[in-house]
Amino acid sequence: MSRYAEPMARLIEELKKLPGVGTKSAQRFAFHLLRAPDDEAEAMAAALLHMKESLRLCSVCNNITDVDPCVYCSSETRNRRLVCVVEEPTTIASVERTRGYNGVYHVLHGTLSPLHGVGPDQLRTKSLFVRIEAAEVDEVILATSPTLEGEATADWLATNLRLHTVKITRIATGVPAGSDIDYADEVTLSKAIEGRHSI
Ligand SMILES: [Zn+2]
Numbered sequence: 001m002s003r004y005a006e007p008m009a010r011l012i013e014e015l016k017k018l019p020g021v022g023t024k025s026a027q028r029f030a031f032h033l034l035r036a037p038d039d040e041a042e043a044m045a046a047a048l049l050h051m052k053e054s055l056r057l058c059s060v061c062n063n064i065t066d067v068d069p070c071v072y073c074s075s076e077t078r079n080r081r082l083v084c085v086v087e088e089p090t091t092i093a094s095v096e097r098t099r100g101y102n103g104v105y106h107v108l109h110g111t112l113s114p115l116h117g118v119g120p121d122q123l124r125t126k127s128l129f130v131r132i133e134a135a136e137v138d139e140v141i142l143a144t145s146p147t148l149e150g151e152a153t154a155d156w157l158a159t160n161l162r163l164h165t166v167k168i169t170r171i172a173t174g175v176p177a178g179s180d181i182d183y184a185d186e187v188t189l190s191k192a193i194e195g196r197h198s199i
Pocket of ligand 1: 058059060061062063069070071072073074
């Protein structure tokens, strides 16, 4: 039997589902919310529901967005013939912080991971090939992380993209090998994109 009243135990169980949140943190968050004014807890619950209701994936690039196509795909000033392929939508924010990239994106929502049963069909690769087959793309920058799985994903994409007439580049090794691209600072990431090479 739980040490807490049922509503508290239920909230703690839900909070524990968040990445990086263990029992201790979940308890701390739950007690903070219990002590917080009602309107604060209500605002948080409302924000959560609003986010779930209003966000969807961009039908072009799979970025998470509240307008479809997303702000990058519908921008008049962006170069739509240059596509940066990233693992997660969070990487877009990292690339945008560099202020040096003016192309558009394609979000895979993961990396190839045979051990975890993630093959090309589990990633959003098909829509990338649709974009390229429509001859709307000159260059694809493979900006997956320089981790084992990120490299395997870049290799798989490069092999399959070579069947099309499109320039394929890989970000330079400025991002430390084995690290997640999202943790690279702006200067490192900016240099990695600038120093990209054909593969
Ligand atoms: Zn988009």
